[in-house]
Amino acid sequence: MADLQSLADESEILRIRRLWAFSRDEGDWETVKTLFHPDAMVAISWYTGTALGFVEASKKMFGNAKPGIRSKHWFGNYRLSLHKTRALLETDIEVRGRDFVGEYLFDFLYEGRFFDRFEKRDGVWKIAQWTCVYDRDRLDPVIPGSVPASFFEGVKFDGLDAPIAFMQFRQRKTGRPAVPVIIGGTDAETKLKSDAHAWLKKA
Numbered sequence: 001m002a003d004l005q006s007l008a009d010e011s012e013i014l015r016i017r018r019l020w021a022f023s024r025d026e027g028d029w030e031t032v033k034t035l036f037h038p039d040a041m042v043a044i045s046w047y048t049g050t051a052l053g054f055v056e057a058s059k060k061m062f063g064n065a066k067p068g069i070r071s072k073h074w075f076g077n078y079r080l081s082l083h084k085t086r087a088l089l090e091t092d093i094e095v096r097g098r099d100f101v102g103e104y105l106f107d108f109l110y111e112g113r114f115f116d117r118f119e120k121r122d123g124v125w126k127i128a129q130w131t132c133v134y135d136r137d138r139l140d141p142v143i144p145g146s147v148p149a150s151f152f153e154g155v156k157f158d159g160l161d162a163p164i165a166f167m168q169f170r171q172r173k174t175g176r177p178a179v180p181v182i183i184g185g186t187d188a189e190t191k192l193k194s195d196a197h198a199w200l201k202k203a
Contacts, residue, residue: 009125013118014080016035017114024073025070029059032058034126037128045179047179048180051127071096072097075092076092076093076094078092083201085119088117091114092113093113093114095110099174101170105143106170108167109138110164111135114132116129116131117199131192135183135184135185137166152169164183
């Protein structure tokens with residue numbers, strides 16, 4: 001049975017992750033910055049680098065977005081591993097949004113998992129590393145039948161990247177730089193978790 005301190009730590013870690021989602025989706029960047037340690041790193045579909053760099057890039061993206069172009073993060077089940085002043089949190093997620101791809105308006109959906117390293121420093125839990133593992137995606141025209149089949153030429157549903165074929169297609173069409181991402185069930189995910197559990201035990 002978990003002791004009271006472990007339950008308090010778990011509650012605080014989950015609070016931080018949920019507050020991140022709400023603050024990010026509302027563009028509250030000052031709050032987002034407080035949830036990461038200064039040396040925290042981020043690896044997601046469109047950005048790899050420091051957490052501070054993520055915040056600055058996100059602010060720019062929000063500022064350039066057309067009216068009505070938004071995305072939201074939804075959380076489901078989770079698994080938490082605690083060891084002294086370190087923790088690993090894996091959370092089922094959906095990212096739902098609406099954006100233009102070329103001249104057409106689409107709704108998009110990503111399914112995956114946030115895999116976070118949390119660390120308690122000076123008595124305060126914050127995110128030390130955030131990585132997204134991608135499982136599946138969708139891309140649907142907002143107006144059914146409005147997009148010709150030829151628009152989707154180049155979408156590839158083969159190889160290791162097949163589960164995120166639409167995400168990669170959307171990145172290319174919108175001119176965002178392609179960055180390496182982790183696909184669920186691959187050797188890259190296995191290594192991510194192996195390295196993280198070794199880090200956890202060193203607390």
